[in-house]
Amino acid sequence: MVAEIRTALVAVHIVLAIVWVGGVLFIGWGVYPAMKHLPVGRRREVFRALMAWVHGPFTAAGTGVILTGVLLGTALGPIRGWSDLGTAYGRIWLTALIIAVVTVVWGSTVGYRLSMGIFRDDSLWSQAEQGDDRPLKRAMGRIAAVESAEVAGFAALIVCMVLLG
Template sequence: MNWTIYQTLLWIHIFLAINWVGGLLFVGWGVFPLLKIFPLQDARRTIKAIMKHSHYLFTMIGAGVILTGILLGTWLGPVKSFGMIWQTHYGIVWFSALIIGVLTLIWGTFIGYPYAMRVLSEGTIWEAASTGDYTPLIRSLAGLVFVESVEGAGFIVLLTLMLML
């Protein structure tokens, strides 16, 4: 019975992780570049609407990944005491993944998303770009790429840690 529960929860964990990482990568690497073919203000409104409507979904999915990871490591896994976290390879890797996952979710939710919405809401840089002065917009978007890349780095670290288990 526990093996079936473990496998089901592992499937859910992997499914949610694919949706969390894949969804964010799709928006960043799929939708964002595609907007170059739209008129500037249409592109701005489109990406802002997509981010606004997908943010909470991605946040909930990320929280689901973390919750299922906790259950897989503790309730159905080998971490049965706080001491096991520091005394076993699995415990160290599991706890590291937990911290990186939580920090990645917090970063995306409370830093990355609000920063993106500020860039997309800043009217002056978009108005300047529509008159031909793209420099402020390019600088703001470069800053956005940098801020959002922290989340991508968190995903890379998480994947690396999962491969260590």
């Protein structure tokens, strides 16, 4: 029975990770480049609506990945006490936990707040609509730079998961 519960929890963990990581990457590498082809005003509307809509589900999915990972490592895994964190598995598991928490917090606070602040900045968008899009391009570059920390977190988590086997 425990094996079946563990298998089901692994499936939930993987699905939540796909939603979280895949969603963030799809917006950054799929939606964002496509939006450059929309008129400036429409692009702003879509970005604001999209970010407001996905913020909660992506944060929930990332939090779900963390919670299922904790259960898979402890209650349904090899970590039974503090001393187990000194094992190779324990160190990698703890590293993954820290990376995941930092990544969720970074994306849901720093990245989201910066993005929404830029999407609300009327002067950037009206200046771009009037033909000078350099400040808007710089601001969008800041979003890409800040959000790249999430991508780095995802890459580090994948390395940890591969090492955990």
